[in-house]
Amino acid sequence: MFFIRMSNWSERFLDRWWNLTSFIQFGSTKSGDNAALKHLIEHLSPEEMQEHVRIANMQCLFNSYPWAPTWKSVHRLIFHLPTTWKGVYSNGDFMVHFAGLDDKLGWINKIHRQRRFLR
Known part of the structure; x- marks a missing residue:
């Protein structure tokens, strides 16, 4: 998730990102856009x-x-606690x-x- 300001630099950045086609993973459930970004x-x-x-x-x-x-979530929590905990939803966050x-x-x-319960 990101915000982008309309500018010449942003347009060039988005063009460069769009053209990083080597990151596309055909036959995979991952599109490659995050890795390219x-x-x-x-x-x-x-x-x-x-x-x-x-x-x-x-x-x-x-x-x-x-x-x-889940096993994956618990593994992330144990081995990547600061990173994982900084992204976990809590009431009042902007978006889930x-x-x-x-x-x-x-x-x-x-x-x-x-x-509704927390109100």
């Missing part, structure tokens, strides 16, 4: 980073995700991102019920 940002000059890119310290400022007690979840409607209903 990370690659592009990692290879910006320090001047471009300072002038044009801001990365939030806490992912949940605008892109939280629900946490479920349901990427990678099978039962999106179930998660939406669960969070909606939690919000």
Whole structure:
């Protein structure tokens, strides 16, 4: 999730990102767009980073995700606690991102019920 300001630099950045076709993974459930974006940002000059890119310290400022007690989630929590915990949804966060979840409607209903209970 990201915000982008309309500018000549942004248009060039989006064009460069769009043309990183080597990251497309045909036959995979992953599209490659996130890997391409990370690659592009990692290879910006320090001047471009300072002038044009801001990365939030806490992912949940605008892109939280629900946490479920699965083996994968527990593994992330144990081995990547600071990173994982910075993105977990809590009441009042700007947005919840349901990427990678099978039962999106179930998660939406669960969070909606939690919000009504907390009022």
